[in-house]
Amino acid sequence: MAPQRAGQKRKVVEVPRPKQQEEDDALGNGLLDGAIDDGSSSEDGASEDGSEEEFEEDEDEDEELDSDEIPSSEDEEEEDVRQQIRDLKTRDTKKLTGTDTAKDIASISSGTPVKPLADDADKPNYTIETDANGNERYVYKEIEPNYDSDDSDAPDGVNTIGNIPLSYYDAYPHIGYDINGKRIARPAKGEALDSLLDSIDLPEGWTGLTDPATGKPLNLSREELEVLKQLTRNERPGEGYDPYPDMVEWFTGKHNQEIMPLSAAPEPKRRFVPSMHEHKRVMKMVKAIKEGRIQPYREPTEEDKEKDEQEDFATYDVWADEAPRPDHIMNVPAPKLPPPGYEESYHPPAEYLPDKAEREAWEQADEEDRTRDYLPQDHSALRRVPGYARFVKEKFERCLDLYLAPRVRRSKLNIDPESLLPKLPDPAELRPFPDHVATVFKGHDGRVRTVAIDPSGQYLASGGDDGTVRIWELKTGYCFQRVKLSTTDAVNVVSWRPTTDPPILAACCSDSVHFIVPSASVTTPEAETQAIELITAGFNNPNANQPLKTASGADKPSPSSWHRPIPAHGSQGVYLTISLRSMPKTFVWHRRGDYFATVCPNTSATSTAVAIHTLSKHLSQHPFRRLRGLAQTATFHPSKPLFFVATRQRVRVYDLQQQKLERELQPGARWISSISLHPLGSNLIVSSYDRRLLWHDMDLGTTPYKVLRYHDKAIRSAKFHPSLPLFADASDDGSVQVFHGKVVGDSMENATVVPLKVLRGHKVVKELGVLDLDWHPREAWCVSAGADGTVRLWT
């Protein structure tokens, strides 16, 4: 082995070492060297020995690992490297220390007798030649494979390329390498003519196949072919096997029968006693036969056969006896497929057929994105309808649906959301109500602050920032009269005396109240004289304008004075002027037309803010000694002697006869702008500057029955229609909203409030929209006073 190793080492070492070689040569009798050096220091040798041992171990491991495998070139390389190192060491030791381990000695000693022999044989193992570059080149002899190989059976000239297809070598002239690394030449194939000749002159056993191991044509002998054939047919396991051998009569036939029993033991008792278990089973059968559960076999008659045949072809309705299962949370029936529509017909109407664009869109769409998985197709007759290509897929998908679809019963509240809304009548049924502008009254310069329609419904009075009161004809919008009350102050309120005859118009301008009798074109002379008499009758009253006495008897300045108008007003039809201490913002007539109330919200003295006046006596009274809060507006009850006073946040109801506070309403508004009492007297609407309209039902406590928030800006005024179930409010957002407000006399029924119409048209000027509104006494018409200087009649 050692020489082999040495050979290997040398073969792979790249660096040419002629010197070493020489030394090796000298090593031919290395024994001596070793002997010389043997006695030298052992210290180093011990350490050397350790390292040596390590190497040895490694080597062993490697060899163990590689033992199964064919030694590869890499292994060889490794081996070579180790060998080289070892050589170096040994050489070193030989050179420097001259010591050797026992092993080494042993190996050397063991190899010694062989070596000379091997050396002799090995000498010509390689020859040194000079290659093209002038370097030395070692040319080794061929290895004798059988010498070193375990595989003694390996055939000569076997290809060593391993288990790879021969086709890899198609591009080369050789087909692999033999054990010596020599190329195995591709067997000569000859020319096409030769191969043709070969094919004509078939050799014995020619198969036309190539032996993959040798690349030569594979020839099989006749016997081999026979075996192959039999193997492929599963006929016999191998050569010489006879599937049908003659029977050997071991136990039958003449003289082969056994006469003697195998055992002489007597028959056991159980052979003669009937089995209890069998008896039980038989009795069961007997019982079944008796009960008719087991029918004895009967030859099938012709009828039976026919019936059987029919049954073979019969179809079964799986759901024939399907009973409806009780309604249970777990029993969710499979959803029914919708019935086919027109488009699924074989001959659908033309409108169901897809046009070209639809067809293209359908075809281009992803299968999952299609709204339906078929295209309606038109076939002129049922017999032209082709087979349904999607049948299987469709059934499959249906089954998949049924299988995969979750069967969860959703607990759904079956409530129509509409039914939750309160029943409100349709606005169309609540006609008449104003819905469009009919007349625009133009003429006021600046804001129009107040409007009032006279009790006959023919005329309209308006007052504005220009200090004028105008009387218009309602239908045409013609201005019949214009009364200039002031050049600086605005007319805050105009109000017609509630009885028709004679017509008297009260107008509040600055801190005075003026009573105007309309001109001759509006009233008859008779009515005019009546009105003048009525207004001026109080001048004859001795109690009028009497200065009030204080407790001490001194004169107290009267909060109001009644006097004849100044000449400038008198020529315009003003016949009476009342001067109050502060500016009245509210003027309301009692229904009889003799009393009226004024409210001056800006006054400093709260006791004089609210005053009730008697026209016939020219008397002013201040009913409240002290009023909590700042009075905003007031109104009379239409039938009872009740007086409603609204402060900024409260509405108080006073009984005028008993002179006490009847009740107090809390609308919840921050700043009340106006109040209006329903003609029946039991409902009150309160408008507030904080954009709310509050409906108070007096029977329902002190808080509002309904709060209507429909405006974006402050609400200036709200008013009930005197006869129809309507009310409206005017807001700074420039709109008037009309509501249906039906009040039933029966206290069991609540009032119905329906928003009807938003009347838009007034322009918003300096954040003021509609300042006042009034209703026509009979018709569903209303007028609104706008900050844009116009009055509009809505019908």
Add this chain to the structure above:
Amino acid sequence: MATQESAAANGRTAQVKIHLSSRNEDIQLPQDTGAILVSTEFKRYQLSTLVNRLLDTDQPIPLEFLVNGQFLRTSLDDFLTQNGISAESTLNVEYVKALVPPLHVASYEHDDWVSSVDVLSASSNAAKWAGSAYDTSSQPRILSGSFDSILRVWDTSANIVATGSAHTAPIKAAKFISPTQVVSSGADRTLRLWNFTDSTQPGEQGSLTPTLELYGHKASVDALAVHAPSSRILSASADHTIGLWSTKKSENPVAPENLLPSASNKRRKLSTNSKPSPQRGPLSLLARHTAQVSDVTFDAKDHTVAYSTSWDHSLKTWDLTTSACVDSRSTPQALFSVCHLPDTSLIACGTSAKHITLIDPRASAQTISAMTLRGHTNAVVSLARDPNSSYQFVSGSHDGTCRIWDLRSARSEASERVGESVYVINRESGKGGVAGDGVKVFGVQWDAEVGVVSGGEDKQVQINKGQQ
């Protein structure tokens, strides 16, 4: 002709047999053509061309076609479908001369709003009643009452022939009684009779002289109706009454003292009018309305019957001989104007709810509203008959338009028959503001010679006439 017909209807379209006829003598077909096959795709224009070709007229006359009393507004095919008539039946088609669109002729400027207009011409009622007393060769005259309390008479070339200024308040109504007599009323609660002397020469001035003042109403007198042969005047007043007056001074009773103007007003009046007119009272005051009476009219056939409309939503029929209210019909809206259409025995009422309701006043009528004419966008305050056709009338509305209506141009809707206007006459002075603000029409009159005369808030009398 047959070849023509077949050529016309050569297409694959369906055909229908029609029988053409006309009641108008001028446009009768030369010979009875019998049934003609026409394509159902024909519309009014094609039929009109066909008839014109049959008539062989020099100038094509625009014609309207009536099938079953309705105007043909769509193609024959659609008409048949809508009315469920089989295309195989023979249609009786009546053709009439189409109403030509009334074009603006002239506008007469006033100082103030014009409340009322009337026309005196050979074809007007006043001239007809006068008979031979009216010189038919004389020029038509237009009467206008204005809110500046002045009554004006105009000739057709925009010249004022005469003015009368006795009223102390805006005039609300004015009418010719005869070619020489005019009645007017106004917000001063009086009716005034005037003597009208026409100018004899074109440049010369005529005169209007007040002859009689009629007192009795306590509020503005908003409308008048006159019937000269029986010398009766009806007045509708805002004091809820209707006054019945005579045109003759002697017939009227003494005026009620309390209604005469007071001293202060009288002084004012005397300053303008030196010689006071005689004052008389009403023959009768018909007081059954509960709100202001807006309009009143005589029955066109029977002058003892009158119809009145009021803001109280009712139309009342009056027997003038007994001054009794015979019948009352209530509608959902306030009524502003009335017009009697004798041939159809319907009464057209203009309402505050923007439409015109046609009411059948006969006791046998089942429904109150026979037909509703929609189109106006504001209250309809004035109505006037077409002098040439008993089916047509004109309405003036506060929305600033006059609309011409034809009762035959209607369709059936859910519960009623609804008509649409044939023509709309806008104010020449402009479009006006919202809801006809600034151009409201207050009075309208339709005369055969002059055309449609209307006055309104734009201070103009506007004349529109269809050019034949």
